[in-house]
Amino acid sequence: MIFDLVIYVLIGIGLFFNILAGIGLLRFPDVYTRLHAGTKCTTFGSIFLIGSVILLGLKMWWEKDTNGSVLALHSALALVAILLTNPVGAHAIARAAHRSGIKPAQAVIDELSEEPMNVTTDERRGGD
């Protein structure tokens, strides 16, 4: 009973952060800031969602159902895969975006294209 409650709470936290990632994708101005929302929040949300699935699998395993072991171990492997590939994918997208000439929006400084922006934060805020 308490076990089920823990599982529901974990699913809730995971869903909250995944929804947050979706809202972030809509609200942020350019590709880099959207990637911030898209990688951090989905990874964190997935940790909790998969954690709940692993707990469910362990519970089934405890009750002598062999399908539980399949569920728990395969989900753990999926979690490892997500943790490894999500940042690498984000890095690849960011690098490709910068190479194809997309400047970071509202940037204070851009050392990668070797030309410091003249607009400081305060001036930009004043100009808005």
Add this chain to the structure above:
Amino acid sequence: MKAFIVTTIVCMIIYLILTTGSGTEVLGLWSFIELAFGLLLSVLIGFIARSVFVKDSYRMLNPIRWFLFLGYLIGPFFLAITKANLDVAYRVITGKINPGIVRIHPDLKTDLGVTMLANSITLTPGTLSVDIDEDTNDLYVHWINVDKKALERKPVECKYICGNFPKWIRRIAE
């Protein structure tokens, strides 16, 4: 020979995880035929891919490094991920951003160390690794909330971007 053994064992572990529930003969999880076939495949793959999987050093064979890595994942890394998500949540809701791309010099030498640091940076508060200078292993990092104080010294000091991660990673991977 060492490379072959390492590759075979890693393949076998992944095969075992993917085929759980195939029978009840071994530990209630695997069948004998599945184990035999997995061993055959692992040996074959270990033979073919040994030079791709293991480059030149056997540093990561040391179990102390694995426990350090596990401790790093559970301790400072998970804490940083949690902080990162609260930070992004705050920025999603308020829309306050102040972005920029800065260059940091983490002073790591191995490929594995730089990969781990870049991945950690991407998942920790307000930062996203964009590019790498392969001669000096400098990282270009997109920073969502640039700190004015940090820009006074070039290249920007690591403690603003990634805290004490380079220390941990140097202990784990170098």
